[in-house]
Amino acid sequence: MRVRFAPSPTGALHIGGARTALYNWLLARGQGGTLVLRIEDTDRERSTPENVEQILDALRWLKLDWDEGPVFQSQRSERHREVLEQLLSTEHAYHSSATAEDVKAYKQRHGDDRGFRGEREAQGAVRLRVPDEGESIVEDVIRGQTRFPNASLDDPVIARADGSPLYNFAVAVDDLDAGITHVVRGEDHLSNTPKQLLVFEALGQTPPVYAHLPLLYGPDGKKLSKRHGAASVQELRDAGYLPEAVDNYVALLGAGFAADEEYFTLDELAERFRLDRVSKNPAVFDERKLRHMNGRYLRELGIDELTRRTEEFTGRTGLRSAVEISAEKIQTLADFWPLAGFLLDGPVEDPAAFERTIAADGGVEILRAAREALNEAEPFTEAGVEAALRGIVERTGLKPGKVFQPVRVAISGTTASPGIFESVALLGRDEVLTRIDRALRRAGGDHH
RNA sequence: GCCGCUAUCGUCUAGGGGACUAGGACGCCGCCCUCUCACGGCGGAAACCCGGGUUCGAAUCCCGGUAGCGGUACCA
Numbered sequence: 082m083r084v085r086f087a088p089s090p091t092g093a094l095h096i097g098g099a100r101t102a103l104y105n106w107l108l109a110r111g112q113g114g115t116l117v118l119r120i121e122d123t124d125r126e127r128s129t130p131e132n133v134e135q136i137l138d139a140l141r142w143l144k145l146d147w148d149e150g151p152v153f154q155s156q157r158s159e160r161h162r163e164v165l166e167q168l169l170s171t172e173h174a175y176h177s178s179a180t181a182e183d184v185k186a187y188k189q190r191h192g193d194d195r196g197f198r199g200e201r202e203a204q205g206a207v208r209l210r211v212p213d214e215g216e217s218i219v220e221d222v223i224r225g226q227t228r229f230p231n232a233s234l235d236d237p238v239i240a241r242a243d244g245s246p247l248y249n250f251a252v253a254v255d256d257l258d259a260g261i262t263h264v265v266r267g268e269d270h271l272s273n274t275p276k277q278l279l280v281f282e283a284l285g286q287t288p289p290v291y292a293h294l295p296l297l298y299g300p301d302g303k304k305l306s307k308r309h310g311a312a313s314v315q316e317l318r319d320a321g322y323l324p325e326a327v328d329n330y331v332a333l334l335g336a337g338f339a340a341d342e343e344y345f346t347l348d349e350l351a352e353r354f355r356l357d358r359v360s361k362n363p364a365v366f367d368e369r370k371l372r373h374m375n376g377r378y379l380r381e382l383g384i385d386e387l388t389r390r391t392e393e394f395t396g397r398t399g400l401r402s403a404v405e406i407s408a409e410k411i412q413t414l415a416d417f418w419p420l421a422g423f424l425l426d427g428p429v430e431d432p433a434a435f436e437r438t439i440a441a442d443g444g445v446e447i448l449r450a451a452r453e454a455l456n457e458a459e460p461f462t463e464a465g466v467e468a469a470l471r472g473i474v475e476r477t478g479l480k481p482g483k484v485f486q487p488v489r490v491a492i493s494g495t496t497a498s499p500g501i502f503e504s505v506a507l508l509g510r511d512e513v514l515t516r517i518d519r520a521l522r523r524a525g526g527d528h529h
Numbered sequence: 530g531c532c533g534c535u536a537u538c539g540u541c542u543a544g545g546g547g548a549c550u551a552g553g554a555c556g557c558c559g560c561c562c563u564c565u566c567a568c569g570g571c572g573g574a575a576a577c578c579c580g581g582g583u584u585c586g587a588a589u590c591c592c593g594g595u596a597g598c599g600g601u602a603c604c605a
Contacts, residue, residue, distance in 0.1 A: 087605095089605065091605095121605055123604090123605080124604070124605070127605090128605095178603095180603090181602070181603090188530090188531080192531090193530050193531045193532095194530090194531055194532075195531095196531095196532095205603085206603045207603090208603095224534070224535095227533070227534075228533090229532070229533070230532080233531070233532055234532080234601095235601075238602080238603050239603095240603080241603040242603060243603085245603085247602090247603070247604080247605090248604070248605050249605090252605090267599090268534065268535090268598085268599065269598090269599055269600075270599090270600090270605095271533070271534065271599070271600075272532070272533055272534085272599065272600035272601070273600065273601090273605095275532095275533095293534085295534090295535075295598095296598070296599075298597095298598085300539090300540075302597075302598090304598090330541090333541065333542080333554090334541065334542095335541085335542090337542085337543090338542090338543090339542095339543065339553090341543080341552085341553060341554090342553095343541095343542095343553085343554060343555095360541095360542080361534080361535060361536095362534095362535055362536065363534095363535070363597085363598070364540085364541065364542090365539095365540055365541075366540095366541095367539095367540050367541065367555070367556085369540085369555060369556060370540075370541065370554075370555040370556080371555090372555090373554090373555055373556085374554095374555085376567090376568085380568085407567095408568095409567065409568045409569090410566060410567045410568075411567080412567090420566075420567090467564095470564085471564095474564095480564095481563085481564050482563090482564055482565070483564095484564080485564040485565075486564075486565065488564090489564075489565060490565095493565095495565090496565055496566080497565055497566040497567085498564095498565065498566075499565095499566085499567095500564070500565090501564050501565075502564080
């Protein structure tokens with residue numbers, strides 16, 4: 082089995098493209114086959130070396146490796162020219178200068194459902210001669226037989242007047258030469274498959290097995306794009322998602338696994354993946370479910386690994402303790418800093434939080450009491466801090482939250498943080514007292 | 530226009546003629562846990578596009594309609 086994947090080399094690896102890549106990978110790995118990468122690089126504007134490298138980088142981040150390639154179409158022009166000549170000489174193809182207008186006029190005369198058939202000319206673009214009778218049948222693993230009447234198919238242009246080959250021709254030749262047995266790609270290619278089939282037929286060769294994946298949409302049912310937030314693998318990565326979670330979530334979008342289990346490693350996915358089980362209907366990419374999954378993956382990493390990745394993501398070091406007390410409160414790597422950054426860089430600015438807690442009734446008194454208790458807390462550990470602060474709760478009879486929130490705001494600047502005892506203990510006595518004093522000064526009228 | 534694909538809770542899905550009072554997950558709502566935010570636990574609301582057939586019996590098979598999507602380039 083030789084599986085071929087051809088990402089569109091536009092720089093960003095679209096999430097739909099990532100799923101296609103993943104399914105190709107799962108198919109090849111699950112069956113012990115070979116995964117071949119093909120790059121369509123004829124569009125110099127989009128397929129720059131930098132863009133191609135970005136795609137490869139995104140694939141590597143997803144842990145999707147390949148066995149052969151990338152094979153670039155542009156490196157094969159010699160071969161394409163050769164096959165073109167063969168088709169021309171066997172009259173499976175012909176030169177034609179017919180334009181789009183000519184095609185339209187032809188349909189006007191023969192009916193909308195009649196495909197264009199051109200006249201053989203001395204020069205012009207090269208068109209493939211499509212039989213007038215019969216049908217081209219795509220044996221699709223996912224959809225079953227899909228029949229396209231040949232009569233309604235235009236003779237497709239397979240090479241420009243300058244001899245350069247077009248996609249539907251080049252890809253067929255490349256797949257043939259590479260001995261590709263399985264082509265798994267997006268459904269947007271389904272209607273073009275008959276053209277590729279016809280090339281194989283004209284060459285007297287057997288086409289590969291095709292499987293067309295349903296497309297991926299955004300929450301509004303439209304094609305997934307930047308408007309929907311993250312639309313590419315690179316954007317997911319920047320948003321703090323883990324490759325494990327992205328692989329797992331994306332695989333679920335149409336893989337047709339039993340629904341009682343949802344968490345799988347790449348190897349488990351490869352083991353279970355069945356091409357003929359893949360869903361036929363398009364799926365909507367739901368980032369909320371990805372977030373949920375990501376949170377679980379994050380916590381399964383363990384503190385050491387989570388720390389490593391968080392430090393890599395934030396570009397900071399010395400995060401272990403902060404990560405430890407934040408782990409169960411974040412869903413993405415990007416959630417970490419807003420929640421726990423105050424532990425390293427000081428309180429954040431959130432005037433509303435200050436007003437509601439410290440500046441509010443009794444806030445200053447509570448902070449003074451907390452300062453006193455923490456000044457004497459011994460030892461200054463999580464347990465020691467808890468005992469000290471709970472002592473205030475008991476003495477005053479106030480609700481725990483009423484006592485803890487002012488302290489939280491004093492040390493973090495805002496109302497959401499890791500556990501208060503853990504945070505206070507981690508900061509250390511000196512730093513906590515300093516921050517409380519600063520908050521008291523700001524509340525005004527304090528003499529410390 | 531023409532050719533083609535698709536159609537189960539808001540979303541991802543299970544289901545492949547009786548096991549369906551249609552199951553799970555995310556999200557949502559309520560309760561519990563609780564120092565905030567979360568995590569976790571328990572419970573709840575929530576779907577077979579419409580119409581015909583076939584059959585003793587249809588979410589499941591067939592046909593039609595409708596809707597969505599894709600293709601229809603000297604793009605990929």
